[in-house]
Amino acid sequence: MSARGLGKCLNVEDFRRAARRRLPAPLYHYIDGGADDETTLARNTAAFDAVGLIPSALTDVEALDLSTSVLGQTIAWPVFLSPTGMSRLFHHDGERAVARAAADADTMYTLSTLSTVSIEEIGSLTTGPKCFQIYIHKDRGLTHEFVARCKTSGYAALCLTVDTLVAGNRERDLVTGMVMPPRPTPSALWSFATHLNWSFNYLLREKFELANVAQSVSAGTQSLVSVIDYINQQFDRSITWHDAERLIADWGGPFAIKGVLSVEDAIRARDVGASAVMVSNHGGRQLDGAAAPFDQLGDIVDAVGDDIEVILDGGVRRGTHVLKALAMGATACMIGRGYLYALAAYGQPGVARALSRLRDEVERDLVLMGRSTPAGLSRDALRSFHR
Numbered sequence: 001m002s003a004r005g006l007g008k009c010l011n012v013e014d015f016r017r018a019a020r021r022r023l024p025a026p027l028y029h030y031i032d033g034g035a036d037d038e039t040t041l042a043r044n045t046a047a048f049d050a051v052g053l054i055p056s057a058l059t060d061v062e063a064l065d066l067s068t069s070v071l072g073q074t075i076a077w078p079v080f081l082s083p084t085g086m087s088r089l090f091h092h093d094g095e096r097a098v099a100r101a102a103a104d105a106d107t108m109y110t111l112s113t114l115s116t117v118s119i120e121e122i123g124s125l126t127t128g129p130k131c132f133q134i135y136i137h138k139d140r141g142l143t144h145e146f147v148a149r150c151k152t153s154g155y156a157a158l159c160l161t162v163d164t165l166v167a168g169n170r171e172r173d174l175v176t177g178m179v180m181p182p183r184p185t186p187s188a189l190w191s192f193a194t195h196l197n198w199s200f201n202y203l204l205r206e207k208f209e210l211a212n213v214a215q216s217v218s219a220g221t222q223s224l225v226s227v228i229d230y231i232n233q234q235f236d237r238s239i240t241w242h243d244a245e246r247l248i249a250d251w252g253g254p255f256a257i258k259g260v261l262s263v264e265d266a267i268r269a270r271d272v273g274a275s276a277v278m279v280s281n282h283g284g285r286q287l288d289g290a291a292a293p294f295d296q297l298g299d300i301v302d303a304v305g306d307d308i309e310v311i312l313d314g315g316v317r318r319g320t321h322v323l324k325a326l327a328m329g330a331t332a333c334m335i336g337r338g339y340l341y342a343l344a345a346y347g348q349p350g351v352a353r354a355l356s357r358l359r360d361e362v363e364r365d366l367v368l369m370g371r372s373t374p375a376g377l378s379r380d381a382l383r384s385f386h387r
């Protein structure tokens, strides 16, 4: 898809529709889908509707400051980018486009273990703050390698994803024929043939590879047919809090546990030395029926919010969602699909516009709330519809 139409994309839903038009079905549904019946996926966003915002009047909001400190970095507004694997599948500029757009938008980018551009290349690509997301593989040497590589590549923080010991049951992928690397399977053939722009870019440009693990696990991945196979064969299910503690000590800098949903786990995370928890259910892609991050946020903030940062990840589609999370006590929010749809539809200019539109929403809504800083929001600004 050319840049034509980009100016008409005003919000995440518009970018979602544009991504659907540009991508072959297996790729679109890989981004868009969730596990089982997708109840958690739907709840992640719907949860924000359980509270209403209560603005304050006549408060002088002339001097606005949206900057936020998170994981040792100051970002210009309280939203940063979640890790999403294999971005090159969605657009040939992949992680490079997203990292550049994040840096231009003065916010932090989180690179996935399963990225298609290496830790080192993304590290040197921009001066913007970067976090690296770790999946612990059965080959434990890889984890130590990741830490060492992030140290020499200037990453500001690490996060350990703990909700993906086994792949979620993403049935859309089975229906559409989402295999890895993508191939025109019988169920996907028509879709590839009718999305020639994507297909040519995929075939003629840089080869797809999992850049951070290519050396170590390529032999074992030759026979894989799906992301699900990769996760199920390579990820280590025996990891415990002791492993998290060792990893935190090994890194020695800002560290988040991503995929925390319970108060108990947030307390464990704090006690093993994490500087943040990312309250998340992997965007509804793992355990369907899992509670929504926003539903869990208040209890987690009450338990550990004075000691560590509590970051909300999942379901954010609007500036008001961000404000509700901040008012509940979150330090910041993360977005995944909110930038991926834009990447898929328009590459870097798409991500830039998606981030800029969301930032404008956060800013405008903060003014409408009568607050001049994110810290000015507290639970007084929320009305629960269920009390």
Ligand SMILES: Cc1cc2nc3c(=O)[nH]c(=O)nc-3n(C[C@H](O)[C@H](O)[C@H](O)COP(=O)(O)O)c2cc1C
Binding pocket: 030, 031, 032, 044, 082, 083, 084, 085, 086, 112, 113, 114, 133, 161, 258, 280, 281, 282, 283, 284, 285, 313, 314, 315, 316, 334, 335, 336, 337, 338, 340
């Ligand atoms: C296509 C896709 C790939 C993802 N890959 C990863 C990943 O490699 N590592 C990870 O920790 N989370 C991954 N996630 C989850 C995101 O980091 C994040 O938790 C989720 O997208 C948040 O929900 P949202 O999409 O509603 O913002 C992925 C999500 C999507 C949609």
